[in-house]
Amino acid sequence: MARQIEPEDRREYTIKIIPHQGETVHSIRVPRRLFKYGLASLAAGALLFVGAASFATYSAFSKASDKSEISELQQVNTMQQEQLSQLSKKANTLQDQMDQIHQIEKELQQISGAIPDVEAAEPAHDGQGGPWVKPDVKNVRMALDNIEQRLEKSRANLEAIRSALAEQQQIAALHERLNASTPTIWPSSGDVSSPFGMRWGGSDFHPGIDIANDYGTPIYAAADGVVTEAGWNSGGYGNMVDIDHGNGIWTRYGHAQEVVVSAGQTVKKGQVIAYMGSTGFSTGPHVHYEVHVNGEIVNPANYLF
Structure with a gap:
């Protein structure tokens, strides 16, 4: 089935x-x-x-x-705001320091006589104002760029001042050397007993000046130089010292009682080189002082102050 x-x-x-x-x-x-x-x-x-x-x-x-990403972004934003705040404070501090440097520049310009920067001139008025703007990355960067530009200007100004001061120092040093080597001081103390020029009724030409004082009165070098002659001179000067001051200038000191320098010795302005006496053709204790410039005898009084 x-x-x-x-x-x-x-x-x-x-x-x-x-x-x-x-x-x-x-x-x-x-x-x-x-x-x-x-x-x-x-x-x-x-x-x-x-x-x-x-x-x-x-x-x-x-x-x-x-939520985690938002939290991280918030932390990053907070850190950036803190860094921006610190950067703003630093920019403000740098601005204050630049103002101080600017003030020093002006003082140095006055001292050195350097030409001041027209843009850096002190304003006649000091009014301030404007809207309050919260610092951000853009305007802080602009402030720092402005400080950098001012720093470059200040560097250039200070360089100009340094050059001006260096030039002044060179000029001052040259003046000092010229002054030191120029016979501008009196070779001794005393009275001018005989001036430069004609004397004794025109019978004699006197090529220097006579300064009279006591025996032993110090005689000084009228300027820096090198002693070329030191000792007895038979031509009427007696004990005599000649000093070459350079630049074509030399001086002579005659009738000394004693000479205390020697030929070839370097002397300084105001240094004692001899003591007053009456040696050679002399009527009493005095120093006969001459100045010669480029081979020509000149009036010593033109150099004395």
């Missing part, structure tokens, strides 16, 4: 529940169609659960990540 085949939608699944220790076995018959629907529903539910759980996990992670 042929086996009757049940329709597909009438076939069943039997689920047996077998407890432990020989208890009653329970059987549950589930139509195949219902079983398929149940599995499909279970799978769909599982997928929905997994999707929901994944979305919830993603949302939670995303929120945590966004």
